[in-house]
Amino acid sequence: MGVGWPRNDVSQAVLKRKTFQKGKVMRDPVSKSHLWKKPCWEKYFRVKTPGEAVQILEELQGESRVIAGGTDLLARMRQEGFGVKALVDITCIPGLGEIRSEDGLIRLGAVATPKDLSQSSVLREKAFCLAQAASQIGTPQIRNLGTLGGNLCNASPAADLAPPLLIFEAKAKIAGGKGEREVPLDSFFTGPGQTVLNPSEILKEIIIPELRLDASATFLKLGRRKAADLALVSVAVLLAMDRKERTCQLIRIGLGSVAPTPIRAKQAEAFLIGRRLDDRSIQEAAQSAMRESQPISDVRASSQYRREMVGVMVERAIRKCLEQLEGKDV
Amino acid sequence: MSKSVIQMEVNGRSVSLEVEPDEMLVDVLRERMGLTGTKVGCREGECGVCSVILNGKLVPSCLIPAMKADGGKILTVEGLEKDGELHPLQKEFLNKAAIQCGFCTPGMLLSAKALLDENPEPTLNEIKIGISGVLCRCTGYRKIIQAIESAAKSVRS
Ligand SMILES: Cc1cc2nc3c(=O)[nH]c(=O)nc-3n(C[C@H](O)[C@H](O)[C@H](O)COP(=O)(O)OP(=O)(O)OC[C@H]3O[C@@H](n4cnc5c(N)ncnc54)[C@H](O)[C@@H]3O)c2cc1C
Ligand code: FES
Ligand code: FES
Numbered sequence: 277m278g279v280g281w282p283r284n285d286v287s288q289a290v291l292k293r294k295t296f297q298k299g300k301v302m303r304d305p306v307s308k309s310h311l312w313k314k315p316c317w318e319k320y321f322r323v324k325t326p327g328e329a330v331q332i333l334e335e336l337q338g339e340s341r342v343i344a345g346g347t348d349l350l351a352r353m354r355q356e357g358f359g360v361k362a363l364v365d366i367t368c369i370p371g372l373g374e375i376r377s378e379d380g381l382i383r384l385g386a387v388a389t390p391k392d393l394s395q396s397s398v399l400r401e402k403a404f405c406l407a408q409a410a411s412q413i414g415t416p417q418i419r420n421l422g423t424l425g426g427n428l429c430n431a432s433p434a435a436d437l438a439p440p441l442l443i444f445e446a447k448a449k450i451a452g453g454k455g456e457r458e459v460p461l462d463s464f465f466t467g468p469g470q471t472v473l474n475p476s477e478i479l480k481e482i483i484i485p486e487l488r489l490d491a492s493a494t495f496l497k498l499g500r501r502k503a504a505d506l507a508l509v510s511v512a513v514l515l516a517m518d519r520k521e522r523t524c525q526l527i528r529i530g531l532g533s534v535a536p537t538p539i540r541a542k543q544a545e546a547f548l549i550g551r552r553l554d555d556r557s558i559q560e561a562a563q564s565a566m567r568e569s570q571p572i573s574d575v576r577a578s579s580q581y582r583r584e585m586v587g588v589m590v591e592r593a594i595r596k597c598l599e600q601l602e603g604k605d606v
Numbered sequence: 607m608s609k610s611v612i613q614m615e616v617n618g619r620s621v622s623l624e625v626e627p628d629e630m631l632v633d634v635l636r637e638r639m640g641l642t643g644t645k646v647g648c649r650e651g652e653c654g655v656c657s658v659i660l661n662g663k664l665v666p667s668c669l670i671p672a673m674k675a676d677g678g679k680i681l682t683v684e685g686l687e688k689d690g691e692l693h694p695l696q697k698e699f700l701n702k703a704a705i706q707c708g709f710c711t712p713g714m715l716l717s718a719k720a721l722l723d724e725n726p727e728p729t730l731n732e733i734k735i736g737i738s739g740v741l742c743r744c745t746g747y748r749k750i751i752q753a754i755e756s757a758a759k760s761v762r763s
Pocket of ligand 2: 646648
């Protein structure tokens, strides 16, 4: 079943191209499916503190992996047939799955599951589009087992939680041997499957501001079917406007599945800011977003189709935000 | 490789057994405990036939290292019947003929159980989402949905 239906195909198609360039043997998951191996590891640690995790990761440089839900990692180990010395399970670290709001900021623990996010009253009230995105990930089973941190650290261009977090200008709090650091999510992803994390660091927390009262935000995902499907294109938009003039005061556009990493459509944003929000300006912004995306073709959709859909979805998302703003009394 | 002893409560019975660090929960259930009601399909989280309820949550046991389940409470399809009597969901699956080959049935039953535990009065759409993580290769889902609808009624009454 998983055979004709590769899951991480967006990133894998890109990754594959890269391995090919490096002169390594290209792996074809379809024709070599009979060779898929059972993922294996020699030790399994269930750590109780981030420090403990970092220590083990440092000791076993490069030969150990963090496992949160394992929904990406184990499937990938199986498809690519690699084993490691140790897995470090961080889901038992007390408090690492908490979702709290304090002083206008929302703190999301790295091992919060999509289910936690979609049901969180804090998010439903103050960052609804993130709860929306979480409720559309995979299947009920995957939403119970996967995690926010895994979704981001796996760094798939199709990670559903990335676009909504990008429009909130989220910060990633990272713990490592030399202490903690904070990185804007915008510079967290460095390529398909790649992040700024070094092998002994873990992502602890994502921090976002609450949605401004006079703004609205939305998330739209286009898949081939409703359940268990990665996005062909996903779009998150955050919008605030001057109500009298109907001019755009604040706009952020996050895109998934259409570039090597999740991205912001910054030219489209720059075009729209200060402009009157009408059919023409919205359509032009959508076209600008299309030009900024660099989608690939794979088994699920062609790059032309994906690019076309960027335009459609960006326009739709901006209109949806507008509708929400018009319904709001501020 | 060093084995470790894990403790779990499976279908109300407490068990402790030695597992390899990279043994998966689904294999421990099937191969070591003989609970072959839990099926194996894709081993990648896509098809849902390996679903079990772990600490109240529906999860794919093919993606769970047994070590992760240490200390956990697990319900498999074998644990649905009580004192020789089938669970209302099982009865309705039979009544409505919601089973053809039966391969997806354990996953469907546990999906429905997890759904009804959380939401005793699901709408049609909520039922569809509830079972969306299990692929049925045969039935076309309609009878499964009908069975869950009537089981929900009989659980409530
Ligand atoms: C059937 C199926 C459907 C899916 N559908 C979707 C979907 O619709 N949308 C979507 O976005 N994704 C989807 N996914 C992918 C996946 O489930 C999600 O990305 C999930 O959130 C990953 O979380 P995890 O905890 O399971 O990650 P893991 O597999 O545990 O980890 C993924 C990677 O991140 C690293 N990692 C994890 N946590 C940390 C941390 N805190 N610090 C440092 N490194 C870390 C791991 O080492 C690993 O390399 C799907 C997967 C499956 C199997
Ligand atoms: S076997 Fe676990 S989801 Fe398919
Ligand atoms: S009855 Fe055959 S797979 Fe569902």
